[in-house]
Amino acid sequence: MKDYLYKLATDQKNDWLAKSIKLDLRCASFVYGWLADCAKAVTKPTHLSRKVISVGNITWGGTGKTPLLEFLITVLKDRGIKPVVLTRGYKASKDLNGQNDETKLLKQAHPDVPVLAGSDRVANAVEYLKSNSCDVFLLDDGFQHWKLSRDLDIVVINAINPFGNRALIPRGILREPVRSLKRAGIIVLSKVDQANPAELENLIQEIRSSNPDSLIVKAVHRPVSFWDIKNRKDVPLQDLKGKEAVSFSSIGDPGSFLKLVLRLGVHLNDNISFLDHHLYIQGDIDRIDQMCKATNSPYLITTTKDAVKLPGVMSHFDKGLSVLALKVKLEILEKEEEFLKKILSVMNV
Template sequence: MISFGKILSFPILFLLSLVYRILFFFDRSLKKKRTLSSSITISIGNFSVGGTGKTPFTLHLAKLLHSNFPKIPIVILSRGYGSSGKGTRRVTNNSLPSDVGDEPLLLKKNLPFVEVYVGSNRFDSYQQYRSENKIPNDQKVFVLLDDGFQHHALQRDLDLVLLDCTNLSKMEFLLPLGLLRESYNSVSRANFLVASKYSEELESSLSNWIRKYKPSRTLRFRFSPQILVPLSPGSSERSVRDLTGKSVFGFAGLGNPGSFFSSLQNQNPSELKTKSYPDHYSYTKDDITRISENTSNQDYIVCTEKDGVKISSLIETDKNFSKWFYLKLETVLENESELISSVRSFI
């Protein structure tokens, strides 16, 4: 939706949006694409800025590939948005989110069988990955290009683009007038549309979207709350059902936190207070202190897993933090055999 301020500045923003569209077209048309040797390259992206569920989907896809093709190594190449590190960095469980980015660190912590590399030049990142891990020249590798739909520098074998099903009723425009990086018509470039945050009540609006833009193939991707994972050492996991009838404070640094807050509300807490931070927000000790002071009467303090990665090092082994948790999601990809069949054709 367009804010009142954007309505007032509509002519200027519309002009800038047109310039953005032209520059984007030339970048995609003129940039010479490089090929990653001995790879099966899969791009995972979206149409818009903000949260579409790309990280949960990347986690699901990596596990799906590993279970079906356990002998083929997997590497995730990320730009490391929001990180301060320079050059190509190999992500480990001990990496700092400020150095490699919150999402790459979350991916590595959840995927011990996957290598994650961060850097602005993904071709160089891939070369460094093969060199450091001593991958033979003839060994095929799954390469997952994180946020790769608008990355025009590399050839890919499969393009997967995510669509946020919860936002289909909103009118969107290209940057900077709206949040779209490119128009929905670009779905014609994708091998699969992934309808993210899907639920049955959204089927009608999704079907209308599909009839209008005609994606090649569509996979419905849903996720639901699973467990509450403690951020304080020594605490135990809880069922998400424990939030029922309790007072809850939820906070998130996401592009679109509405789905997360709805997940908490669906557990029927007696009270739910929420706070949104900017996407990829870097929390400080002062932030943690303020949250603690303002939630002294709350039974639970719950954040997203992406936020949990960043604030876990700020949480002290103190009883005051025993009610701090992040929400772990369970994911389901419908008709995933179609995707596996497409992947198999490249092996």
């Protein structure tokens, strides 16, 4: 059901039944928007005794928020600033020790940085400060989190598909109208290398019409290496050039992941995409194995976000398969110095 609703919201379904349901979803979107406005109006935000920087978006996933969080953590740590991440931990699983894929990925990348997961992020922050210290809280997915006051709002926008069909959830992928960008202090346009240049310029102009004062920066996800999940070692990108492979993922924007892999010269024979945050079971692995056998593909490529969910099912993969995760890092192409200056000014550095 969730998969079907997502395909309706992203207009992947357009038969007569889908068109009929979309009319009802349009009404539901109006109700969703009204309830969101009411929640914002009646909620009094809590002010913490530490700085708060929010990293969020205005759409239903796929913007590249987690790589930006990793980038921010590195920037702060390199300057002796101690961050703590506050996250809702959407779709946490007992198979991941009560974490979700993004939380586990952050902890693996920065094991020395506390990641506090839970629906009540205010309570988690207050409880943490009773016996611990930090310099700043990074509020993951916080743009619509009205309960917590913040010193800076950073919004990430997927430059390939910034606003979907411009309808609110559930008819579209927008969490808020585009005009809500007026609250953002920094707007990061991700995956700009995959966007049409003319459409990218139009997007910037549209953002400027809502928020003429925000800092707009362009960023890409730069491939670093492949991670051999079975043997726990890095594999150089060039080692996969010209090799036959199958890919799979459960992320918000699988299309951009596929383009990254293809740009590396990998011969992708097949691909399968699951819904964002999907938890893999043996049936999924069997299906992926069959795709590899049918296409004579000895390599299987996925994302690092998916890789953290695989240890419990790795034994189900064919032993002859090399299961690799593509490691990427966020790279700011323009105005990085201004970006860093704005971040550090919040910290009075």
